[in-house]
Amino acid sequence: MALYADLHRHLGGAIHPRIIYKFLQRHEHSVLNYFPDYEGFYNWFTRPCRTLEEFVKIHTLVEELQSLEHLPYFILRLCRGAYTFENLQYMELRYNPYFRTDHRLAVNQRIEQMEKIVEMISANLRPADYPITVKQIICLDRRLPKNINEAILRVARESLGPVVGLDIAGPEIDPENYQTWVKLFAKARSSGLKTTAHLGETGIDNVHYDYFPVLDRIGHGIHIPLIKPEWLKELAKRQITLEVCPTSYRQTGVLKDIGELRTVFTRCREAGVAIAICTDNPGRNPAPCTLPGEYERLIDHDVIDFHELKEIQNESFRSAFGFAGTRL
Numbered sequence: 001m002a003l004y005a006d007l008h009r010h011l012g013g014a015i016h017p018r019i020i021y022k023f024l025q026r027h028e029h030s031v032l033n034y035f036p037d038y039e040g041f042y043n044w045f046t047r048p049c050r051t052l053e054e055f056v057k058i059h060t061l062v063e064e065l066q067s068l069e070h071l072p073y074f075i076l077r078l079c080r081g082a083y084t085f086e087n088l089q090y091m092e093l094r095y096n097p098y099f100r101t102d103h104r105l106a107v108n109q110r111i112e113q114m115e116k117i118v119e120m121i122s123a124n125l126r127p128a129d130y131p132i133t134v135k136q137i138i139c140l141d142r143r144l145p146k147n148i149n150e151a152i153l154r155v156a157r158e159s160l161g162p163v164v165g166l167d168i169a170g171p172e173i174d175p176e177n178y179q180t181w182v183k184l185f186a187k188a189r190s191s192g193l194k195t196t197a198h199l200g201e202t203g204i205d206n207v208h209y210d211y212f213p214v215l216d217r218i219g220h221g222i223h224i225p226l227i228k229p230e231w232l233k234e235l236a237k238r239q240i241t242l243e244v245c246p247t248s249y250r251q252t253g254v255l256k257d258i259g260e261l262r263t264v265f266t267r268c269r270e271a272g273v274a275i276a277i278c279t280d281n282p283g284r285n286p287a288p289c290t291l292p293g294e295y296e297r298l299i300d301h302d303v304i305d306f307h308e309l310k311e312i313q314n315e316s317f318r319s320a321f322g323f324a325g326t327r328l
């Protein structure tokens with residue numbers, strides 16, 4: 001049996017809607033007033049959105065549920081599902097620790113609590129019965145003020161080991177602030193963290209050339225081959241891998257059809273830029289959305305050929321930030 005690696009998966013978007021619904025029932029959550037039955041919740045939770053902003057709003061609900069005390073519930077289910085139903089040997093899970101702190105606390109107390117959040121996640125990522133290796137990528141967010149993002153980076157540096165990388169997520173706003181992020185990524189790298197950034201997902205505005213020297217991978221970046229293919233040479237030179245998440249683009253309204261990724265794959269192949277196929281937010285996609293399912297969809301839409309599959313799967317292990325074991 002082949003085992004796979006997923007390098008781009010959000011803790012907030014990785015949980016199956018059935019698991020979230022059961023959690024809401026168990027806690028008699030007020031959201032159930034809107035969704036008395038599972039079907040209504042499922043349709044709302046997995047519906048395609050018109051924009052990334054709209055998509056991120058639903059994400060916020062799950063982030064709030066994943067508080068310190070409830071994290072073990074979600075993490076166990078996430079690991080066992082990925083191992084059992086997707087044959088994952090290795091996964092990089094990303095999240096923003098600040099959004100999981102207690103919202104009733106003052107900002108400085110929330111900043112303090114972030115360390116506990118990372119510890120709680122680290123302690124629960126190795127369920128005995130499901131031998132999957134999971135490493136963490138900590139996310140900054142463009143919507144948060146500078147002091148909180150700096151504190152997030154601090155927590156990531158202090159948790160090096162279980163945490164292997166730094167990312168920036170959230171809506172693609174304020175492209176003019178790129179220097180702030182470039183500096184934080186440079187700092188992260190100097191302390192041994194690897195780096196990836198959500199860039200070029202919805203357009204090209206947020207992609208600045210200055211990011212390239214401080215990034216190991218780019219989350220999505222599909223608008224580079226689509227709009228600025230002349231930059232691919234630089235990505236190839238720096239061995240920057242693109243994390244491409246096919247179904248996501250339909251869910252966030254970025255692409256109408258997965259077949260549009262053909263240009264992305266062809267141009268990257270010609271320029272020598274590696275692509276890792278990932279799932280992003282599989283719990284938010286109509287079921288079943290798994291990593292093997294994403295491979296199949298790409299073949300089905302003539303984006304890749306079956307004979308390329310093995311090499312593409314290998315690429316995920318090669319571009320991983322924290323894979324040190326032997327492939328099974």
Ligand SMILES: [Zn+2]
Pocket residue numbers: 008010198219280
């Ligand atoms: Zn993402």
